[in-house]
Amino acid sequence: MKRRTLILAATAAMALAPMARAQDGGTMAQVMDSGELRIGVAAAEPWFYKDPMSEEWTGVGVAMGSRMAEDLGVQMVPVETSWANAVAGLQANQFDIMFVLDPTEERRQALDFPENPLFYYAMGALVQEGTDVTSWDALDTPETRIGVTLGTSLDRNVTEMMDEAQISRFASNDEAIAAFAAGRIDAVVQFHPALVVQYARLQIGEVILPEPVEPVATSAGMRQEDSTEFLDWVNTTFAELYDAGVPDELFDAYLATKDIDASTIPGLVKEDW
Template sequence: MKRRLLILAATVALTLAPMARAQDSGTMAQVKESGELRIGVASAEPWFYKDPMSEQWTGVGVAMGRRMADKLGVTMIPVETSWANAVAGLQANQFDIMFVLDPTEERKKALAFPENPLFYYAMGVLVREDSAAKTWVELDTPETRIGVTLGTSLDRNVTEMMTKA
């Protein structure tokens, strides 16, 4: 089955995720004392990708973590999590920071996010090549099945937008 990427008019803001325990400034002291910056990583290209052969993490979030760790003079340690467990992982001090974690209203109740987005990205959908859909509305039918990564902001956005699919 051939597919094509259909970029539709929806934009989502990404922000730099808060550091765990940021309220008491304990995380930065912990990072400097341990010599490690533990970043939360959840499989989702292009943000985080774990090569199955080398088991090395790459991606936008990993690159940001490496740069931050280099600037701090510490070692970056990737800590696997899921988008659904990211907030709990930060709260439980399983990792110090997670990049590319969208500040949903629910997440803002649990963590303090920076005010300004790190960057914006377009939200797209992969559809069959013979699909006539050009908008989200045209995809929102009972016949349409949609798959998203559980616990992500895309999960929330698509669930809110697509009431029939």
């Protein structure tokens, strides 16, 4: 019994060690010590895409992670998670940062976010072709079935906006799109860059930006900790990359891999809309 107790105690200590290191020296110290910047990735084009054959992750979020890891002189390591589990994964020190995580009030209570945004996008909807909809109110009817991705800021937004519509929640963007293609829902609400990629792949329905159209700032979540070194670095880096137009560069490059003409859609820098 004593030996078993010692083994369990050692195992618990090993499990808590990464979190302890993060709290003692902060995330920046942990990243530099390990030589790795671990980013959370959850299937959602164009931010994160896992090739089913090579299992390699690509996307705007992955490219941003690679760029920032290079600035630090460390290796970028993707860690698979889900939008619903992103907050818990960061708190448990499973990864260091999650890009394209909107800083909602609920998330701010659990995570740190930089003051400067990562980039901007707008809420949109993929609807059946020929649907006469110009506003969000027009979608809020008892017969309208709307799909959103569970645990996202869009899930919260649609829940707050819609009083009459039937809302279905899916584990990923792809599952929501599959339900739309199968006719199980009438509309999918996602941010406009994701919808453009989905439409290009499906070639069914049409992408609309119902009114009012408002830019939404997205960000990146990090663990709350005493040291602000990592948070300050991310904040400064975001400002520099946004001013240099890097988000649009990464977005355009990803769209090119999908044979989508980036010049035909709004980018991620709102001043250019």
